[in-house]
Amino acid sequence: MDQxxxxxxRNEVTLREVSAAVGLGMSTISRVLxxxxxxxxxxxxxxxxxxxxxxxxxxxxxxxxxSSGSNLVGIVIPSLHNIVFPDLLSGAAVTxxxxxxxxxxxxxxxxxxxxxxxxxxxLAWRPAAFLVAGLEHTPRTRAMLKNSGxxxxxxxxxxxxxxxxxxxxxxxxxxxxxxRHLVERGYRRIGYVGPQFACDPRARKRFAGFSExxxxxxxxxxxxxxxGRTSSTEAGRAALERMLARTPDLDxxxxxxxxxxxxxxxxxxxxxxxxxxxxxxMGFNGLDIGRFAPQPLTTLRTPRxxxxxxxxxMVMEPGGAKVVDVPFELVRGATT
Amino acid sequence: MDQxxxxxxRNEVTLREVSAAVGLGMSTISRVLxxxxxxxxxxxxxxxxxxxxxxxxxxxxxxxxxSSGSNLVGIVIPSLHNIVFPDLLSGAAVTxxxxxxxxxxxxxxxxxxxxxxxxxxxLAWRPAAFLVAGLEHTPRTRAMLKNSGxxxxxxxxxxxxxxxxxxxxxxxxxxxxxxRHLVERGYRRIGYVGPQFACDPRARKRFAGFSExxxxxxxxxxxxxxxGRTSSTEAGRAALERMLARTPDLDxxxxxxxxxxxxxxxxxxxxxxxxxxxxxxMGFNGLDIGRFAPQPLTTLRTPRxxxxxxxxxMVMEPGGAKVVDVPFELVRGATT
DNA sequence: CCACTATTTGGCAGCGCTGCCAAAAATTAC
DNA sequence: GTAATTTTTGGCAGCGCTGCCAAATAGTGG
Numbered sequence: 001m002d003q004x005x006x007x008x009x010r011n012e013v014t015l016r017e018v019s020a021a022v023g024l025g026m027s028t029i030s031r032v033l034x035x036x037x038x039x040x041x042x043x044x045x046x047x048x049x050x051x052x053x054x055x056x057x058x059x060x061x062x063x064x065x066x067s068s069g070s071n072l073v074g075i076v077i078p079s080l081h082n083i084v085f086p087d088l089l090s091g092a093a094v095t096x097x098x099x100x101x102x103x104x105x106x107x108x109x110x111x112x113x114x115x116x117x118x119x120x121x122x123l124a125w126r127p128a129a130f131l132v133a134g135l136e137h138t139p140r141t142r143a144m145l146k147n148s149g150x151x152x153x154x155x156x157x158x159x160x161x162x163x164x165x166x167x168x169x170x171x172x173x174x175x176x177x178x179x180r181h182l183v184e185r186g187y188r189r190i191g192y193v194g195p196q197f198a199c200d201p202r203a204r205k206r207f208a209g210f211s212e213x214x215x216x217x218x219x220x221x222x223x224x225x226x227x228g229r230t231s232s233t234e235a236g237r238a239a240l241e242r243m244l245a246r247t248p249d250l251d252x253x254x255x256x257x258x259x260x261x262x263x264x265x266x267x268x269x270x271x272x273x274x275x276x277x278x279x280x281x282m283g284f285n286g287l288d289i290g291r292f293a294p295q296p297l298t299t300l301r302t303p304r305x306x307x308x309x310x311x312x313x314m315v316m317e318p319g320g321a322k323v324v325d326v327p328f329e330l331v332r333g334a335t336t
Numbered sequence: 337m338d339q340x341x342x343x344x345x346r347n348e349v350t351l352r353e354v355s356a357a358v359g360l361g362m363s364t365i366s367r368v369l370x371x372x373x374x375x376x377x378x379x380x381x382x383x384x385x386x387x388x389x390x391x392x393x394x395x396x397x398x399x400x401x402x403s404s405g406s407n408l409v410g411i412v413i414p415s416l417h418n419i420v421f422p423d424l425l426s427g428a429a430v431t432x433x434x435x436x437x438x439x440x441x442x443x444x445x446x447x448x449x450x451x452x453x454x455x456x457x458x459l460a461w462r463p464a465a466f467l468v469a470g471l472e473h474t475p476r477t478r479a480m481l482k483n484s485g486x487x488x489x490x491x492x493x494x495x496x497x498x499x500x501x502x503x504x505x506x507x508x509x510x511x512x513x514x515x516r517h518l519v520e521r522g523y524r525r526i527g528y529v530g531p532q533f534a535c536d537p538r539a540r541k542r543f544a545g546f547s548e549x550x551x552x553x554x555x556x557x558x559x560x561x562x563x564g565r566t567s568s569t570e571a572g573r574a575a576l577e578r579m580l581a582r583t584p585d586l587d588x589x590x591x592x593x594x595x596x597x598x599x600x601x602x603x604x605x606x607x608x609x610x611x612x613x614x615x616x617x618m619g620f621n622g623l624d625i626g627r628f629a630p631q632p633l634t635t636l637r638t639p640r641x642x643x644x645x646x647x648x649x650m651v652m653e654p655g656g657a658k659v660v661d662v663p664f665e666l667v668r669g670a671t672t
Numbered sequence: 673c674c675a676c677t678a679t680t681t682g683g684c685a686g687c688g689c690t691g692c693c694a695a696a697a698a699t700t701a702c
Numbered sequence: 703g704t705a706a707t708t709t710t711t712g713g714c715a716g717c718g719c720t721g722c723c724a725a726a727t728a729g730t731g732g
Contacts, residue, residue: 012718014717014718014719015718015719016718024681024682025681025682025683026682026683026718026719026720027681027682027683027719027720027721027722028680028681028682030719030720031680031681031720034720037680038678038679038680038681039679039680039681040679040680040681043680043681055479055480055483057456057459057460057480057484058460058718058719059401059460059462059717059718059719060460060461060719061397061400061401061406061461061462061717061718061719062401062687062717062718062719062720063718063719063720064397064687064719065395065397065398065401065686065687065688065689065717065718065719065720066686066687066718066719066720066721067687067719067720067721068687068720070397080416080422080425080426081419081422081423081426083417086416086417086422087417089416089443090416090417093443102440102442102457102458102461103441103442104438104440104441105439105440105441106438106439107425107429120393121438122438123393124393124394124395124396125396125397126395126397143391144391144393147391148393232624232628233624233625233627233628233629234624234627234628237628259625262625263628266628266629266630269605269630270630288568288569288570289569289595289598289625291569291570292568292569292570292573292599292602293569293602294602294605294606295606348688350687350688350689351688351689352688360711360712361711361712361713362688362689362690362712362713363689363690363691363692363711363712363713364710364711364712366689366690367690367710367711370690373710374708374709374710374711375709375710375711376709376710376711379710379711394688394689395687395688395689396689397687397688397689398687398688398689398690398717399688399689399690400689400717401687401688401689401690401716401717401718401719402688402689402690402691402716402717403689403690403691403717404690404717
């Protein structure tokens with residue numbers, strides 16, 4: 001029918017219209033709008049008035065094409081359902097908002113092929129910079145990123161080779177610190193609950209550091225439960241239940257994140273298992289939910305907001321490749 | 337100097353380069369890449385090969401400018417720290433991803449002026465559509481959105497006048513249903529914990545529906561605790577503690593969301609208050625955390641993922657303004 | 673009052689791509 | 703074989719803006 005002809009030539013107000021209305025050249029209007037170059041105060045007022053009246057909205061697509069430089073920053077994260085990533089975004093926003101940069105967020109669902117796809121389509125918008133969670137990428141992703149010439153920061157993890165800027169902490173070391181804590185407190189028969197390793201390379205690294213420390217101390221990871229996609233209370237609760245059914249004499253369980261750990265804690269409450277005397281529980285991330293549980297959870301507080309903020313800052317600043325280590329902190333609660 | 341020349345002319349591969357390499361006109365390359373119009377299989381192969389070899393990444397900025405139609409969908413939400421909104425995004429992604437649309441997410445922090453700002457700057461990128469949480473906007477926002485001619489869906493709330501498409505449920509009615517549940521189960525001295533009303537208009541509407549039902553039943557909201565920004569366990573826990581200190585003889589508390597409610601539950605566990613015999617607790621949203629708590633939380637499961645999905649679908653389809661009501665469901669747990 | 677320097681303005685090319693239409697090549701019909 | 707199609711390809715204008723430079727205007731000093 002005819003719903004299509006507004007598709008073509010919307011009666012969009014363009015610079016030309018504003019220019020005609022004010023009786024000044026397009027370049028002048030453009031300078032005023034960007035507050036760049038020189039013009040008189042009188043001109044400025046007239047332009048602003050016309051812009052207001054006509055409801056002119058600058059077209060950044062045209063602007064960017066002409067000036068080759070967008071105000072877009074691509075952010076690539078595996079999920080929004082793990083609080084870590086919204087926190088990362090908030091941190092980045094602290095840096096980016098005041099300087100007028102806009103974030104374009106893409107979610108990969110912990111899938112490197114999906115990551116490649118979203119990065120490719122973001123690249124088509126020629127972002128000024130990229131923030132990407134993690135160091136693991138397909139070779140093709142890495143190549144695209146390198147060739148693009150776009151500044152890129154990889155966040156959260158420092159165990160590995162980065163493309164340009166890397167901001168995070170050693171996941172391996174975080175796992176090791178957790179393991180050391182449990183060992184020092186005398187736990188020996190320890191279980192582990194975490195996501196499928198294929199899904200989350202950072203969890204895998206933590207587990208590696210963790211089990212290595214245990215081995216050195218003559219303890220060991222007696223039981224392992226690997227959970228599919230979700231980062232949920234349910235999964236943690238069910239995992240602990242299954243694990244205890246198989247091996248009732250565990251004395252501690254290390255959960256790959258606080259959501260799982262809280263699920264575990266719930267299982268204990270619901271089944272009269274006393275924590276930590278019968279079973280100790282340790283989480284990871286330092287979430288609010290764990291901190292204010294009836295028994296505060298022992299966990300590792302990760303500096304995710306700072307990582308977002310620092311990553312964004314570094315990617316916007318000139319300067320070469322760098323690695324920044326942002327420290328985490330072990331928080332002893334009442335569950336170990 | 338010449339430091340300018342890499343700024344200006346990155347050695348970007350453009351259609352022209354590909355065209356030269358293949359020995360075909362630019363239009364042909366363009367058609368192949370968009371799989372639009374006709375070309376021979378041989379041509380397609382040659383083009384794809386050259387694209388691969390040169391590492392050509394199409395420039396959508398130019399493409400969009402030329403064709404006036406972007407593949408961007410703007411999504412505006414108040415926060416990422418309340419699971420409701422990531423769920424909304426996931427729902428929208430279900431619709432949008434397969435048809436090749438890219439989401440640009442902006443967060444307003446429950447601030448309508450901020451919302452206006454982000455919508456204005458998104459508009460500069462001429463998105464194909466907008467999804468916005470809530471019906472409350474500044475007059476200016478509403479005007480911009482209307483004049484833009486961009487298709488827009490307002491999500492989550494149907495109590496009020498929408499701009500174009502509205503997908504959600506009646507927040508008022510949700511509050512009323514919750515109130516009715518508590519009244520029917522015999523609770524009379526009831527407290528309410530929720531965010532500052534100024535922050536969250538949807539919570540305000542629920543509260544209105546809730547307290548109206550109570551009033552009709554001769555019960556009433558005896559105590560109210562309003563919480564600042566966060567949607568956190570801590571806030572809920574502290575609020576309940578303060579509330580009970582003032583008014584120990586409450587028999588039920590309605591929390592504006594499950595995060596608060598879980599905080600409340602934690603307070604009860606930690607202080608030996610037995611739920612629901614001493615104090616009943618009701619939440620809102622149907623989060624995983626509440627469902628798998630030691631005592632499953634009574635709550636109202638909200639269809640946020642579906643709302644995102646339906647909203648996105650409607651905004652992409654032709655057709656006039658519509659309101660879609662997506663039903664919620666009361667889930668009776670063990671806390672009332 | 674004029675030469676001379678700041679300040680403000682306008683014109684034009686072109687960013688990289690797509691839509692349109694016409695030209696060329698391949699295919700079919702007679 | 704040629705005429706009539708159909709399929710494939712190329713050329714060109716222009717999307718709305720910005721960068722560059724030249725033109726106009728205002729301001730200064732002698």
